Amino acid sequence: MSTKIEELNQVLQQADCLVSEAQLNTALDKMAAAITEDLADKVPLVVCVMNGGLIPAAALLSRLTFPMELDYIHATRYGMETEGQELEWISYPQISVQNRHILIIDDIFDQGNTLQAIQEWFLQQEAEKVYSATVVNKLHNRKVDMRPDYIGIDVEDRFLFGYGMDYKGFFRNLQGIYAVKDS
Numbered sequence: 001m002s003t004k005i006e007e008l009n010q011v012l013q014q015a016d017c018l019v020s021e022a023q024l025n026t027a028l029d030k031m032a033a034a035i036t037e038d039l040a041d042k043v044p045l046v047v048c049v050m051n052g053g054l055i056p057a058a059a060l061l062s063r064l065t066f067p068m069e070l071d072y073i074h075a076t077r078y079g080m081e082t083e084g085q086e087l088e089w090i091s092y093p094q095i096s097v098q099n100r101h102i103l104i105i106d107d108i109f110d111q112g113n114t115l116q117a118i119q120e121w122f123l124q125q126e127a128e129k130v131y132s133a134t135v136v137n138k139l140h141n142r143k144v145d146m147r148p149d150y151i152g153i154d155v156e157d158r159f160l161f162g163y164g165m166d167y168k169g170f171f172r173n174l175q176g177i178y179a180v181k182d183s
Helices: 004-012 021-037 055-062 113-124
Strands: 016-019 044-052 069-076 090-092 102-111 129-138 150-155 177-179
Touching: 016 021, 016 150, 021 055, 021 102, 021 129, 021 150, 044 055, 044 113, 055 102, 055 129, 069 113, 102 113, 113 129, 150 177
Parallel strands: 044 069, 044 102, 102 129, 129 150
Antiparallel strands: 016 177, 069 090
C-alpha cells in the first residue's frame, strides 16, 4: 500500500491545478442563482449522479433555499477505469419521477454520453422536464448533441480529477480541479 500512496502523492504533486477553490465557488454561486431562477417554484426532484456528482451536488444544494426533494442514481461508464465503456446502471432513484421537474447534478460534461443516456431514461419514466447541471465542461469537439442547462466552468481537454472527478478511484475530495501532468 505504501507504493500506491507514494504513486498517488506523486501524481498530485506533479498535477496542474486548473481551477482553484475560489474559482469553483464563484462558478457554483452563478449556477445556484440560475437554478433558483428556473426551479424555485417547481419543487424539483434533485438527483445526484454517484459518485462524481456527490461533491458538486452538496455544494450546489447548500446554495439553494427553495423546497426540493433529493435522490440519487448510480450510473457509470468508467467504474475504476480512465476510459468509458457501456453505461452500467447500479442504482435507480427511489422517488417516483413521473410528472416531476428533475435536476440531474453530475461532476463533468465530457463527451456527454452518460448524461444524455440518464436524461433520456428520466424522460422515458415520464418526467415532466429534465434539467442537468455539471460543474465542469471539458472543451473539445467530441460531444453528443446536447448540453447541460447549467455549467460551472470550462476546462481544457486533459485528464481531470478533484471536486468529484477521480484519478483511479482517488482524489474526488480535492477542493480544486487538477489535470494529470502531460495529459
